[in-house]
Amino acid sequence: MSKLTIKTLAKELGLSIATVSKALKDSHEISSETKKKVLAMAEQLNYVPNPYASSLRKQKSKTIAVILPEVADNFFSLAINGIQAVATTKNYHVLIYLSHESFEIEKNAVNHCLSGRVDGVLISVSSATTTASHIEKLQNENIPFVFFDREFENFKAPKVITNDYACGYEAAKLLIKKGCKQPVFLSTSESLSICSKRSAGFAAALADAGLTNNKHEFVIDCTGTQEMIFEQLQKLLKKNKKIDGIVASVEKLAMQIYLVCLEKNINIPDDLKVIAFSTLETAPILNPSLTTITQPAFEIGKTAAEALFTMIEKKKHTITAESVTVLPSTLIERNSTSG
Amino acid sequence: MSKLTIKTLAKELGLSIATVSKALKDSHEISSETKKKVLAMAEQLNYVPNPYASSLRKQKSKTIAVILPEVADNFFSLAINGIQAVATTKNYHVLIYLSHESFEIEKNAVNHCLSGRVDGVLISVSSATTTASHIEKLQNENIPFVFFDREFENFKAPKVITNDYACGYEAAKLLIKKGCKQPVFLSTSESLSICSKRSAGFAAALADAGLTNNKHEFVIDCTGTQEMIFEQLQKLLKKNKKIDGIVASVEKLAMQIYLVCLEKNINIPDDLKVIAFSTLETAPILNPSLTTITQPAFEIGKTAAEALFTMIEKKKHTITAESVTVLPSTLIERNSTSG
Numbered sequence: 001m002s003k004l005t006i007k008t009l010a011k012e013l014g015l016s017i018a019t020v021s022k023a024l025k026d027s028h029e030i031s032s033e034t035k036k037k038v039l040a041m042a043e044q045l046n047y048v049p050n051p052y053a054s055s056l057r058k059q060k061s062k063t064i065a066v067i068l069p070e071v072a073d074n075f076f077s078l079a080i081n082g083i084q085a086v087a088t089t090k091n092y093h094v095l096i097y098l099s100h101e102s103f104e105i106e107k108n109a110v111n112h113c114l115s116g117r118v119d120g121v122l123i124s125v126s127s128a129t130t131t132a133s134h135i136e137k138l139q140n141e142n143i144p145f146v147f148f149d150r151e152f153e154n155f156k157a158p159k160v161i162t163n164d165y166a167c168g169y170e171a172a173k174l175l176i177k178k179g180c181k182q183p184v185f186l187s188t189s190e191s192l193s194i195c196s197k198r199s200a201g202f203a204a205a206l207a208d209a210g211l212t213n214n215k216h217e218f219v220i221d222c223t224g225t226q227e228m229i230f231e232q233l234q235k236l237l238k239k240n241k242k243i244d245g246i247v248a249s250v251e252k253l254a255m256q257i258y259l260v261c262l263e264k265n266i267n268i269p270d271d272l273k274v275i276a277f278s279t280l281e282t283a284p285i286l287n288p289s290l291t292t293i294t295q296p297a298f299e300i301g302k303t304a305a306e307a308l309f310t311m312i313e314k315k316k317h318t319i320t321a322e323s324v325t326v327l328p329s330t331l332i333e334r335n336s337t338s339g
Numbered sequence: 340m341s342k343l344t345i346k347t348l349a350k351e352l353g354l355s356i357a358t359v360s361k362a363l364k365d366s367h368e369i370s371s372e373t374k375k376k377v378l379a380m381a382e383q384l385n386y387v388p389n390p391y392a393s394s395l396r397k398q399k400s401k402t403i404a405v406i407l408p409e410v411a412d413n414f415f416s417l418a419i420n421g422i423q424a425v426a427t428t429k430n431y432h433v434l435i436y437l438s439h440e441s442f443e444i445e446k447n448a449v450n451h452c453l454s455g456r457v458d459g460v461l462i463s464v465s466s467a468t469t470t471a472s473h474i475e476k477l478q479n480e481n482i483p484f485v486f487f488d489r490e491f492e493n494f495k496a497p498k499v500i501t502n503d504y505a506c507g508y509e510a511a512k513l514l515i516k517k518g519c520k521q522p523v524f525l526s527t528s529e530s531l532s533i534c535s536k537r538s539a540g541f542a543a544a545l546a547d548a549g550l551t552n553n554k555h556e557f558v559i560d561c562t563g564t565q566e567m568i569f570e571q572l573q574k575l576l577k578k579n580k581k582i583d584g585i586v587a588s589v590e591k592l593a594m595q596i597y598l599v600c601l602e603k604n605i606n607i608p609d610d611l612k613v614i615a616f617s618t619l620e621t622a623p624i625l626n627p628s629l630t631t632i633t634q635p636a637f638e639i640g641k642t643a644a645e646a647l648f649t650m651i652e653k654k655k656h657t658i659t660a661e662s663v664t665v666l667p668s669t670l671i672e673r674n675s676t677s678g
Contacts (some may be wrong), residue, residue, distance in 0.1 A: 046476055071410040071419060081408060085439060088444070092449050096435035098423060105427070112432050226620070258624040279620075281565070285597040287626035288516055 012061075013038060031122075034119050063093040064308060065113045068124040069101050069150070070201075073251050074279045075297045076124070079148060082301025083122060090309055092119075099126040110134040113210035114141055120308045121145040125152070127189030127251065127332045144311035148304035150246075150294070153193050158311070159324045160304040164194050167293045167329050168201025168247070171275045174291070175245035176209045178273055178337055183245030186222045195249045198277065202247055222253055229256045237266065248276040254290060274336040293327045303327065342670070345379025347385050352377060401434040403468025403647060404452045408440050408489070409465040412590050413618045414636045415463070418487060423463060424511075429648055431458075438465040449473040453480055459647045460484040464491070466528030466562065483650035487643035492532050497650070498663045499643040503533050506632045507586070508667050510614045513630070514584035515548045516563030517612055517676055522550075523575075525561045525592045534588050537616065541586055561592055568595045576605065584676075587615040593629060611677040616668075628673035634668045642666065 011021040023030045023038035030038075041047075058184075066083055068076050080096065087094045095118060097109035106126045113121050114137060121138055123145060132155050134135070138145045147159040168185070175183040185202040187195040199219045206212045222232050233256055237243060248254040254276030261268050268274055268288055275291045283290040303325055350358040354377070362369045369377075380386075405422055407415050419435065420599045426433045434457060436448035444467045452460050453476060460477055462484060471494045486498040491497035507524070514522040524541040526534040538558045545551045561571050572595055576582060587593040593615030600607050607613055607627055614630045615622075622629040642664055 069415040072413065074411065077410040077416070080437065081439075084439070093448075094436070096437075097433070098419065098435075100423070109432075140385070201617050218391075255620055255624070258621075262624060281594055282597075282619075282625065285594070285601060285626055286621065286624055287628070289626070333573070 006047070009038070009042060009045065013041050013043065048145055061116060061118050061185060062091065063095055063118045064120045064122065064305075064312075065095040065108060065109070065118040066122045067097045067099060067109045067113075069126050071096075071098065073163075074281070075149070075251065075295055078279055078297035079124075079301030079304075082298040082303075083299075083305040086302055086305035086309065088095075092309075099129075101126045101128055103128040103130070110137060113138070113143065118143070120150055120312045122304050122308055124148050124150040125192075126150075127192050127195075130191045130216060144308055146304045146308045148300050149194060151193050153196070158235070158307050160300050160327065161193075162300065162327055162329045163297045164197035165201040165204075166306065167331070168198035168203075168278070169205045170201075170331050171198075171293055172202040172205030172209075173249045174275065174331065174333070174337060175247070175273055176205065176211065176337065178245070178269075180245030180273055181211065182240075182242045183218065183247065183273075184243050185219045185247045185249065186257075187219055187249050188221075188223055188253065189276050190221060194277075195239070196247050198247075226252065226256060229253060230260060233257060233260045234264070237261075237264065237272075243272065245273040248274065248278075251276060251278040251280055254278055258286065258290075266301045269335050269338050272337075275331075284334065286336075288338075291334045291337040292332050293329050296327045299327050340352065346384070347379070348381060348384060351384065352380050368479060368629050369473045389677070400455060400457050401430065402434055402457045403459045403461065403644075403651075404434045404436060404457040405461045406436045406438060406448045406452075406539075407461075408438050408465050410435075410437065413620065414488070414590065414633055414634055417618055417636035418640030419462075421637040421642075422644040423635075425641055425644035431648075438468075440467055442467040442469070446473045449476060452482065454475070457482070459651045461487055461643050461647055463487050464531075465489075466531050466534075468499075469530045481579075483647055483652075485643045485647045487639050488533060490532050492535075497646050499639050499646060499666065500663065501534075501639065501666055501668045503536035503636045504540040506616070506670070507537035507542075508544045509540075509670050509676040510537075510586045510632055511541040511544030511548075513614065513670065513672070513676060514586070514612055515544065515550065517584070517608075517678065519584030519612055520550065521581045522557065522577075522586065522612075522668040523582050524558045524586045524588065526588050527560075527562055527592065529560060533616075537588050565591065568592060569599060572596055572599045573603070576600075576603065576611075582611065584612040585614070587613065587617075590615060590619055593617055597625065597629075599638060607675050612678075614670075622671070622675075623673065625675075626672075627677075630673045630676040631671050632668050633671055635666045638666050 003176045006017055006020055010017045013020060019030060020038050023035045050185055064087060070076050075291055084094050099109060103126055106129055121143060132152050147157055149161060151161060172183060185199045187199055189195050197204035203219065206218055220323065221237065222229055237260060248257060254274060262270060266272055275293065278292045279294055279297045283292050345356055345359055352359060358369065359377055362374045362504045403426060405419065410416050423433050438445035438448060442465055447467055460482060463572055471491050486496055488500060490498045490500060511522060524538045526538055528534050542558065545557055559575065561568055574600060585596055587596060593613060596613055600611060617631045618633055618636045622631050
């Protein structure tokens with residue numbers, strides 16, 4: 001089917017191209033009657049502005065990109081909902097790119113965002129990302145971007161994060177209060193800011209309680225596919241029977257801990273107490289119910305999107321490259337830490 | 340920063356624009372040494388081809404769109420992984436649009452896919468979608484598209500689905516075998532093909548067992564936000580204490596059933612047996628473990644993407660508008676239906 005141009009539309013309506021164009025842009029110069037007529041005809045003839053042509057003309061794609069590791073983690077699906085809630089009010093489209101925790105895929109996604117394809121980028125970096133060189137490309141092209149949740153600690157940019165260090169500290173404190181002598185922290189990545197901050201807080205609490213003396217390794221890396229994580233946890237709990245508490249830095253680690261304990265008949269919480277950074281709605285109905293540090297996922301996405309649009313709309317003065325918003329998480333005690 | 344053009348790149352390399360262009364396209368006419376040199380320089384100078392210009396030239400966006408209701412449901416996050424697994428091998432970008440079960444948002448997403456912005460569309464329709472007029476726009480523009488999971492029964496197009504009717508039948512049969520006298524089917528939408536097929540299978544099994552005579556309503560609509568679903572289920576189980584079995588047509592309904600039973604001290608499976616269409620990895624660790632009809636979510640996404648690329652690559656003869664692929668689901672018995 002030959003593409004319908006604004007010219008054809010104007011011809012059909014017996015109006016000038018300028019009038020039709022202004023009407024479609026909801027210009028104040030055009031009467032509401034005319035606008036109604038134009039929109040009705042546009043709908044009837046299924047007129048769609050050519051995105052490339054109009055982008056080249058306006059240099060606005062009316063699209064933002066969200067680059068994040070995965071959507072299987074409930075945190076990210078809630079954050080996306082928060083982002084879309086804002087984008088919808090701005091009449092913007094949202095492109096979602098999944099890095100699947102791969103730096104290469106993340107790099108390609110960022111490259112795909114260059115050269116005017118999107119007006120702004122929201123990014124939560126992959127666990128394999130150790131350099132910000134790809135992010136710098138966004139800076140070089142003056143494409144606004146905001147980090148949410150997973151960021152670069154020493155990279156100056158707008159960020160919306162949660163109080164990871166404090167939560168790591170609180171989690172360890174609870175395990176210690178419940179009698180754990182050898183709690184461990186499961187990290188998904190050494191490079192990931194959320195993991196380093198959460199584990200630092202965890203380590204500090206252990207130190208304050210004098211539990212770092214007994215030479216046990218208390219921050220353990222646990223990465224890969226669900227199957228790989230399952231095997232690593234099997235080995236860990238078999239090798240070190242003294243581990244009596246675990247803080248899972250991300251949701252999927254907690255799920256694998258439960259599955260390993262189910263298989264190995266390890267009783268949660270009697271043999272092993274578990275806390276997870278998680279927004280899982282199923283936490284209360286797990287067996288046993290899971291104690292969580294619940295991040296304000298929707299709010300983090302919403303706030304990050306609002307910050308991005310402030311930049312896109314060039315209200316730069318209201319946001320500085322250093323502006324970091326911290327939205328606190330909530331520790332919710334359930335049966336996985338009882339007794 | 341001024342955009343770097345292929346011209347600048349050629350100048351820097353002391354090569355012709357044609358040579359550089361061919362090298363970037365990995366043409367056989369260019370020696371691998373030259374290709375290496377060009378790519379190294381392109382990387383060094385951060386050369387990115389203008390997507391709009393190149394799209395206008397090639398009329399290829401190297402991008403496919405996935406339009407689906409949500410990512411909070413594990414089925415869809417797994418399906419996306421299947422889709423991306425294929426897109427990556429084709430060196431295609433994947434745009435994800437979430438309709439949030441809204442027909443208006445879905446319509447806008449489809450419109451955004453028109454006029455050459457994407458080369459193809461994978462769509463799983465929203466529960467509010469009752470007309471295919473927006474999909475017909477894709478047909479009119481000859482944009483290849485494939486339905487996955489949620490489709491239009493009487494709309495002739497390539498589809499990748501699961502054996503919904505048979506699974507609805509099997510689910511009811513299991514509940515009856517376990518002694519249920521008044522099992523009900525929870526639907527999220529009257530218009531949704533997956534719900535109508537699953538409930539039809541469910542109803543057929545009840546009829547075959549002679550359980551449709553006792554006038555109880557055995558297919559119940561349950562829609563809205565998690566909170567709304569929670570309230571509807573509270574009312575339902577309060578009003579009709581004879582309900583002794585439930586088949587949840589989608590994952591989130593099962594979660595709300597568990598939460599209601601937790602609050603109302605209704606024992607699963609003694610008071611109420613539960614089966615859910617779900618790919619939840621947490622099914623075995625729920626309290627009690629959840630009997631599921633598990634769809635091959637990753638495979639459905641992968642197969643749909645493969646079908647779409649077959650069409651994009653114009654191997655049309657291998658796929659007809661009527662070609663429907665059915666990938667069977669698996670019933671996995673767990674404690675929520677025991678006894």
